[in-house]
Amino acid sequence: MVYAPVTFDIPAGALLAVSGAGGTGRTALLLTLGGRMKPSGGTATVGQFQLPRDLRSVQRISALGLVPGVNELDPALTVREHLGEALDLREGLFGRWRGRAQRIRHALERVGLGDLDTSLPAADLSPEEAQLLGAACALVGRPGLLLLDDVDEGLPLDRQRALWERLRAVADSGVTVVASCQDPAPARGLALDLSLENPR
DSSP: OOSOOOOOOOOTTOEEEEEOOTTSOHHHHHHHHTTSSOOSSOOEEETTEEETTTHHHHHHHEEEOOBTTTBOOOTTSBHHHHHHHHHHHHHGGGGGTSSHHHHHHHHHHHTTOTTSOTTSBGGGSOHHHHHHHHHHHHHTTOOSEEEEOOTTTTOOHHHHHHHHHHHHHHHHTTOEEEEEESOOGGGTTTSEEEEOOOOO
16 A cells, blocks of 8 residues: 555545655555556545556546656656647647647736746756646646645755745646645645655
């Protein structure tokens, strides 16, 4: 068992902080909710779909931001190149021609990075900017559910709070956001909290 049995409801458009120490299954729970990992038991409803039965449908309505070891930024690619690749993956050839620059700018604005220099390589981004770029890449596919892992990694407390505020704004736009962290305190008042225990 990767995570202990857990029961919770998340309203559409909510922000949920999944907190717990390393080894509590935060990443596995996120991957399960996104239809990227099949649960060994139990069921979950994501939107109108049941897991594990409707795995493909859940994958279509959910998107992964940064998930270490699964979905990471390429340090050599620029902000623009990351978002361009995200558009290509979701829309293919036709996505290249329809207002591409405007759509890249809109994706960055949704996560509060509207003023970010898109020629910057990912290696030059702060941990907060990297998390938000990962969210922007996920949001170009217009998901109903956005999943982000270890959002507090490498951030001082004040920047953690700022990141949670930006994720709150994304949730307020109608996207359900589930983000994992070790310490839920910076998200207090902004996010619901689901605390995971060690499954052993």
